[in-house]
Amino acid sequence: MSLIDRINVCHRHDLSRYRPFSVASSRVGFMRADMARSLAQYPSVFRVTDQSVSVAEHLDTFDYRSAAIDSVMREMRQNGLISGWRDELFPVAETYGQPPLFDLERAAVPLFGVKAYGVHLNGYVRRDGEIWLWIGRRAASRPIEPNKFDHLVAGGLPTGMKPFDNLMKEAAEEASIPKELARRARPCGALSYRMELDGCLRDDTIFVYDLELPADFLPQNNDGEIADFRLMRLGEVERVLAETDSFKFNVGLVIVDFLIRHGYIAPDRPDYSDLALAVARKP
Structure with missing residues (x-):
């Protein structure tokens, strides 16, 4: 070395192995296929296709998105799909300085591939x-x-x-x-x-x-x-x-x-x- x-x-990364993740038409991250399949079990929160993942359109405010996504993350934690839970929220936005689209548990940030x-x-x-x-x-x-x-x-x-x-x-x-x-x-x-x-x-x-x-x-x-x-x-x-x-x-x-x-x-x-x-x- x-x-x-x-x-x-x-x-080092290969984006071909990931699906783009979007919120309100803004691409904010990338996630693995297995994570996308897990999120497909929550159609009231996530829209999942073979090519992409997005937050459901009716979750159209910061508070609605944050609460709904946090509920899913906690259930996934209970099911052993998220480890290293920190009880610490990170803001999710398209770029630094923009108003956040939602808050996300820190342990889940790499799973969504968000900034x-x-x-x-x-x-x-x-x-x-x-x-x-x-x-x-x-x-x-x-x-x-x-x-x-x-x-x-x-x-x-x-x-x-x-x-x-x-x-x-x-x-x-x-x-x-x-x-x-x-x-x-x-x-x-x-x-x-x-x-x-x-x-x-x-x-x-x-x-x-x-x-x-x-x-x-x-x-x-x-x-x-x-x-x-x-x-x-x-x-x-x-x-x-x-x-x-x-x-x-x-x-x-x-x-x-x-x-x-x-x-x-x-x-x-x-x-x-x-x-x-x-x-x-x-x-």
């Missing part, structure tokens, strides 16, 4: 002119990629919360970063990817932040989602990312972006152009 392989993993959003924080320190990156290891109980390396702070963007507010919340919960320190986080753009994972389609956008931390800062987890933390030189981060599968699937995309922006990966490196263009790739 290599850094470019880690990026390419985040873009989801999150925040990732590169928390770093400087020692003797060298940048070190704080890395968290995900708890064994996490439903996705347990025990894998992750960012110091990361989290999905739920309904009704702005990205920076979510970053502040996650910074306190995941790493005990004081508010006055977390507020110094600098927005550094967004990265998007569409990939198949565990038989579902993830269509995600990550809002990226950088935060330079005091040299004596020691993160502590409060929500049980991170098992431990370690401070790593960028060279070690690159080696582990390129040579092992220790990092969560989407973390490599954000780390390579960080390495480029901070000059660790520079234009005189042979793979610079490939990496820079791959990071900026759109789904």
Whole structure:
């Protein structure tokens, strides 16, 4: 494996295996055939054909759609068709910033292949002119990629919360970063990817932040989602990312972006152009 392989993993998908999912004539996602067959059992909520899936036309408001779809999702959970239930709602819209068409339980988002959003924080320190990156290891109980390396702070963007507010919340919960320190986080753009994972389609956008931390800062987890933390030189981060599968699937995309922006990966490196263009790739 290599850094470019880690990026390419985040873009591997075959839409021919999925049916488009629409709401009010807007295509908002893609789903597997078996999911479509399961939804066909609820004709008052979903219209299912061999080519597509859509929300029933009479569910013509946000509240009606959200309530009806949530009822189906809870029944599917009871039947063992949805695992990792989070009791956390994500907004579903055609594009970011548009009014949501309905809210969807987070565990069901990949099953519908709808766009989801999150925040990732590169928390770093400087020692003797060298940048070190704080890395968290995900708890064994996490439903996705347990025990894998992750960012110091990361989290999905739920309904009704702005990205920076979510970053502040996650910074306190995941790493005990004081508010006055977390507020110094600098927005550094967004990265998007569409990939198949565990038989579902993830269509995600990550809002990226950088935060330079005091040299004596020691993160502590409060929500049980991170098992431990370690401070790593960028060279070690690159080696582990390129040579092992220790990092969560989407973390490599954000780390390579960080390495480029901070000059660790520079234009005189042979793979610079490939990496820079791959990071900026759109789904």
